[in-house]
Amino acid sequence: MNSAHALIEKLVDKNLTIGAVESFTGGLFGKTLTDVPGSSKAFKGSLVTYSDESKVNILGIPEEFIKENGVVSYETCQQMAIKGQKLLNVDICVAFTGNAGPDVCQDGTAVGEVYMSIVYKGQAWPIPLKLEMTREELRKYCVETAISAISSII
Numbered sequence: 462m463n464s465a466h467a468l469i470e471k472l473v474d475k476n477l478t479i480g481a482v483e484s485f486t487g488g489l490f491g492k493t494l495t496d497v498p499g500s501s502k503a504f505k506g507s508l509v510t511y512s513d514e515s516k517v518n519i520l521g522i523p524e525e526f527i528k529e530n531g532v533v534s535y536e537t538c539q540q541m542a543i544k545g546q547k548l549l550n551v552d553i554c555v556a557f558t559g560n561a562g563p564d565v566c567q568d569g570t571a572v573g574e575v576y577m578s579i580v581y582k583g584q585a586w587p588i589p590l591k592l593e594m595t596r597e598e599l600r601k602y603c604v605e606t607a608i609s610a611i612s613s614i615i
Contacts (some may be wrong), residue, residue, distance in 0.1 A: 464608045465493045467601050472503035472553075475615060480549030481507040482541040482556040483522065484532075485575065490555065490604045505551050520544040524581065531568055533559055535587050538576040546580050553581045555607050561596045573599060581614055584586065 472479055480614045481490045491507030494500050510516045513532050517524050530536040551615035559575025577588040588610060592599055 464605060464612070466497045468608050468612050469494060469497045469500050469503055471605050471612060471615060473499070477503060477553060477615060478504045478505050478551040479503055479553045479555070479611070480506075480545055480551040481554065482545035483507055483509050484511055484516075484541070484556075484558040485561040486557045486600050486604060487511065490557065490607060491503060493604050493608070502598065505549050507547065508545055514552045516541065520548070525613055531570065531604060533568070533570040533576065535576045535578065535589055537588070538578040539580070539585050540604070542585065544581040553579065555579045555611060557603060557607070559590075563596065567612040575603055577603060577610075579607065579611055580612060581611075586610065 479491045483490055488509045489505055494504045497549060508519060510519050513527055515520050516527060527537055533583045538558045538595055540557050541558060542554045545556060546554035560572050562572035573592045575590050579586040588606060594602060
């Protein structure tokens with residue numbers, strides 16, 4: 462049994478729902494969970510808010526907040542998770558923002574700088590990482606890291 466399967470089983474056993482707000486992962490978290498048969502019993506959806514504009518228009522994060530904190534920051538990631546939890550109406554929401562490369566962002570964010578935030582029961586768990594990997598390795602690693610973290614939290 463892989464980690465996604467184990468997480469879905471645990472969520473179903475505990476009658477919990479989960480959703481995600483994804484940026485650099487581009488829907489990979491949602492895909493990973495929905496690859497598990499029966500995932501619809503726990504997984505409600507994923508919002509892919511790749512651009513700053515979608516974070517403002519879909520999630521309702523103020524543009525000024527993103528400018529002040531940076532799009533690749535724990536603060537923005539936490540807001541993504543909080544807003545996603547409400548929009549998706551889930552018990553647990555995980556958010557991902559970061560720079561998977563290949564270039565340094567306009568704001569100077571280095572390749573490999575990523576933030577994840579898990580929101581559950583009124584608490585937020587930050588997962589900041591700085592990794593040197595290929596774009597695809599980084600995306601997969603972060604999805605697996607989030608799945609493991611969620612499994613340990615619940």
